[in-house]
Amino acid sequence: MQLVRQKDEIRPKRVAARIRRSVGAALVVAALGSACAGPSADGEGTAGAPAAGQKGPARPDAGRQRPEGAAAALDSYVEKVRELRAARVVAARKWGLERPPLEAPAPPAVKPKITTRKGFETDGEGLPPVFTTVPTKQKVVFLTIDDGAEKDPELVRMMSELRIPYSAFLSDYLVKEDYGYFKKMQDAGVSLHNHTLNHRYLPGLSYSAQKREICGMQDVIEKRYGKRPPLFRPPYGNYNEDTLRAAASCGVKAVPLWASEAFPDRMEWREWDRDLHPGDIVLTHFRGKEDWKGSMPDMIRRVMKTITAKGYAVAKLEDYV
Ligand SMILES: [Zn+2]
CATH class of the missing domain: 3.20.20.370 (Glycoside hydrolase/deacetylase)
Known part of the structure; x- marks a missing residue:
């Protein structure tokens, strides 16, 4: 009985801490997201990020699991971005670059239409640009x-x-x-x-x-x-x-x-x-x-x-x- 009561007492605090962690992680993700050009440029998914925007649990028992899952996903995502960035800095140092290369933004969803450069045309029509x-x-x-x-x-x-x-x-x-x-x-x-x-x-x-x-x-x-x-x-x-x-x-x-x-x-x-x-x-x-x-x-x-x-x-x- 004693153990159960203790668990009941501390659980809300732990959940609150997890939620705080989750929100904190979401903010970190947002900060990282705006500082870099977006994880998709690296082909890294943003799987963890949408969870941060999810509403509270619908099922009574979900209160115990959702925040934990969301926080873990966010933590691992943030960790991954940090690792990638750190790896880039380490690689730059290793290969003698003065500064790490900048991260490319996500490519356009639709490829731009490319035409032949002015002055580089031939008379032929429908040829590759x-x-x-x-x-x-x-x-x-x-x-x-x-x-x-x-x-x-x-x-x-x-x-x-x-x-x-x-x-x-x-x-x-x-x-x-x-x-x-x-x-x-x-x-x-x-x-x-x-x-x-x-x-x-x-x-x-x-x-x-x-x-x-x-x-x-x-x-x-x-x-x-x-x-x-x-x-x-x-x-x-x-x-x-x-x-x-x-x-x-x-x-x-x-x-x-x-x-x-x-x-x-x-x-x-x-x-x-x-x-x-x-x-x-x-x-x-x-x-x-x-x-x-x-x-x-x-x-x-x-x-x-x-x-x-x-x-x-x-x-x-x-x-x-
Ligand atoms: Zn050549």
Whole structure:
């Protein structure tokens, strides 16, 4: 009897404490939610959050369980967000970034309509759009890495730990040295796209030769990586109407070029203002110390310094295009 009475006495206090904890956690969630761009950007659900808004228990016995469940869910959610953020800070320190990368906002529910950049048109109608910037007002840019010469395992680790998305545009004459390297990249969530079989200057080729270069690479990527890529980037950014017709004939939906290019020691800019803009596509290459002044991680440190300092986050190109 004594024990039961004690339990009865203390239960309301415990429930009240749980509710306070739950409300407190909800406030923390709200604070975290507004400080970061939203957990969905990381693919993390907000499962815990809606429970905070639930009304009190309908069943008499629910008073004991609901607040506890809600509080636990919120606690674990808040804990998860904190852990992710802490992991990002730790990863930034580990990989020598001056500041942790900014978290990308949730991508748009509907992808923006992309049209060919003015001055980049061909006469052909209904061809895949050629563009250098994705139409968006969000402060995001997209990182794209071309060719495939340097196969540095550090790059895959670094980008995974820092949670920086990027897309690879691959050329088979380099990739075939080690298809496995890019498979690991794909397994880490990177989309692999088409940069032709042999990296030729396409406008110098006939339509059928261009088609072999482009559609041959579609086949290679499908065979090796299980998916025909929707995106294609012509070598050197050079193309003509035949290029776009050939690309369209084997499933290419869009032709992203770039607004700026990253090197281990500098940025190069397409626009006169030498700056980043919302939606800009940043080009860089799989290269090593024999090709340029640094390693792949050196290059990433340099480009992320610029991107973060200017207040941009790196978003996933495939979420927008
Ligand atoms: Zn290239």
